[in-house]
Amino acid sequence: MLTLADVLDAFTPHSRPEATQVITEAVIDSRKAIPGSLFVCLPGERVDGHDYVEAAFANGASFALVQREVSAQCSVLDLRQPVTAEQLAALNFPVCLQVDDTLAALQQIARHWRRSLDLRVIGITGSVGKSTTKEMVAEILNRKYRTLKTSGNFNNEIGLPLMLLNLTRGHQRAVLEMGFYVPGEIKFLCDLALPSVGVVTNIGTVHAERAGSQETIARGKAELVESLPADGWAILNHDDDWVRAMAAHTRAQVLYYGLTDEAHLWADEIEGLGLDGIRFRLHYQGQTFHLKVPMLGRHSVHTALRAAAVGLVEGMDWPEIIAGLRFGHMQLRLVAVRAQNGALLLDDTYNASPESTLAALNLLAELDGRRVAVLGDMLELGQYEQQGHKMVGLRAAEIVDELVTVGKRARVIAAAAVDGGLAREQVHVVEDSPAAIAALRDRLGARDVVLVKGSRGMKMDGIVPALEEIR
DSSP states (O other): OOBHHHHHHHHSTTOOOSOOOBOOOEESSGGGOOTTOEEEOOBOSSOBGGGGHHHHHHTTOOEEEESSOOSSOOEEEETTSOOOHHHHHTOOSSEEEEOSOHHHHHHHHHHHHHHTOOOEEEEEEOSSOHHHHHHHHHHHHTTTSOEEEOOTTOOSTTHHHHHHHTOOTTOOEEEEEOOOSSTTHHHHHHHHHOOSEEEEOOOOSTTHHHHOSHHHHHHHHHHHHHTSOTTSEEEEETTSHHHHGGGGGOSSEEEEEESSTTSSEEEEEEEEOGGGOEEEEEEETTEEEEEEESOOSTTHHHHHHHHHHHHHHTTOOHHHHHHHHHHOOOOOSOEEEEOTTSOEEEEEOSOOOHHHHHHHHHHHHTSOSEEEEEEEOOOSOGGGHHHHHHHHHHHHHHHOSEEEEESSTTHHHHHHHHHTTOOGGGEEEESSHHHHHHHHHTTOOTTEEEEEEOOGGGOOTTHHHHHHTOO
């Protein structure tokens, strides 16, 4: 485990001071501090971590990384200058570790700790599907290696260093998500994590408002494969033109996955089984395997292929890989529940982009019953806002029997659905979640299957719980 000596060594290389106190984990939320943890005080626009040092210590934290004085009672160790044996001997816990910039210090410690560890890192990026891919890759790798995976959405310049500090010398693999908002971000994360394998899912329009065009997004995601070593592996989606082209930007070996035999690892005969999963044939180097996996929607075949590809390049055999695919619990965010009157409710309100919403609609198409979609604004699409919402509306018209749109942007979905042939009286345009609930409360039948999806900022997570109460 990380020790105080490792932290000090990150600031004064090769000093290896006699400081054996173990740091159990690093946190930025005082409520999540545990005995022996390091609480990193990050100043923010609304909340300053320095105001919560005392609470972190009360929860058991042994250390706090600070950039200004705090009111909590603690020994102070200034990491801006070499620490002496006398200072260490005089320490009383808890301890405040003084630096100029806590975020930069967190990253510096993480970089140093990662370089001291003998393990392989699998980096995952893409517009849609990073989290499900991470979960499935970790499920497979765990069958052979002790593996750490990204928790939640800890995939940025704060979260990824925290994940690195939670590594121990016993870990053999780490599966880390890498998010992208601005050029250079993934390159920076790769400098911290040193991935040997890079997986790219797809290039969509999510976050285009901040990142710019799809071309800019593709260049940013490509920083992962550009950072890989010559003996590493770039696992690329052959079905996505943007991703396929990344092969020209890496020194690493390339393994393509996809749905045609032009890819190295590919699948066909795909059959969506609704909530029972998916069935397909998997092909690799002349071998064929018939699989059924507990993932929802035909789009999940790509996720299974990515995870199998990682298993292959990490030296696993097919029985281990197939066991991970068949028996892992992969479905992360879409939750299926029954209303009291028997209607099936699909809660996919974690977030939304055109790509993920189309995938959710395709899943809805696999299910029997009267199909209803409640679709909210998709945020941060930038120049693709009109196009993205229109595309979703046209696809909805082909699938749903009734449509409820939530928000101003989603009006484009409604209009496109009508243009696509959905009867106008079957389309309901509302502004918020309470209005969506009201629109469905007296219309929901026992045979209905209802998909609820929208961007997190639309706060649609209360719709399904309300509909569950309908008798």
